[in-house]
Amino acid sequence: MEKVYADKHGHAVFQCPHCRFQTNFDASGYRDRDSRIRIKCRCGKNVLMLVEFREFYRRPVKLFGWCRVHRTEANLEIRLHDLSMSGLSFSLESEVNEEEPPIVVGDVLTIQFRLDCPPNNLIQRRAEVRNVRKGSIGVRFSKSEYDKELGFYLLR
Numbered sequence: 098m099e100k101v102y103a104d105k106h107g108h109a110v111f112q113c114p115h116c117r118f119q120t121n122f123d124a125s126g127y128r129d130r131d132s133r134i135r136i137k138c139r140c141g142k143n144v145l146m147l148v149e150f151r152e153f154y155r156r157p158v159k160l161f162g163w164c165r166v167h168r169t170e171a172n173l174e175i176r177l178h179d180l181s182m183s184g185l186s187f188s189l190e191s192e193v194n195e196e197e198p199p200i201v202v203g204d205v206l207t208i209q210f211r212l213d214c215p216p217n218n219l220i221q222r223r224a225e226v227r228n229v230r231k232g233s234i235g236v237r238f239s240k241s242e243y244d245k246e247l248g249f250y251l252l253r
Contacts, residue, residue, distance in 0.1 A: 098133070099146045109148060116140040124148045155181040156251050161190065162210025164200075171199055177210060182247060184224065184237040200234055202226050208236065214253065218246040 103109040107125025112118070118138055127134060132148040160177040164187075174190035185208070189199065200206070209221040222244075224236035 099144060101146050101148050103128075103148055103150050105150075107150075111136055111138075111144075111146070113138040113140060113142065113144060115142045115144075124150075155179045158213070160210050160213055162187075162208060164209070165207040166200055167205045167207070169199065173199060175208070175210075178233065180247075180251070182238075182244070182251065184227070184235065186233055186235045188232050188234065198229070200226055200229060202229060205239070206236060212246065212250050214250065218250075220244065220247055 099114055101109045101111060101124070103124040107123055107128060109122055109124040111120055111122055116138065118140065124132075124134075127148045128150055132150070134146050134148060136144050136146055138144060156179060158177050158180050160180075162175050162177060163172055164175050165172050175187040176190050177185055177187045179186050187208075191199075204226045206224050206226065207221065208224050209219065211217045211219050223239040225239060226234060227237050228235040
């Protein structure tokens, strides 16, 4: 399934994966309901799309780091999957006890990782766990402060 990202006003850009035709459309009607839509392109193909409403662009990454769980004071190795100015998702690299999950929704974490382009800046942010799904953990950064290094990295 293709993904299309809508901005805060609900505007999105559809690009057909078959013919590469592009057009803007208003996706705001899908904000509070199932955002899977079927679009018929002018080339005649039907495309199933998932509309995502995000305030910030989310970039796929393959970075390693660690997190400290404030509730348990555990330090865990992590692998980051995607990153934005407001949060990230990751999986645990450390071995964990399956009976007692090391991270639960609502936990406060301190996350630290290095960016993978020179000068390999160290990013350290406090975050709250928003969801835990099949080994993937999504967090939102606690402060909405602008991080210059992170901002430049996401624009690359």
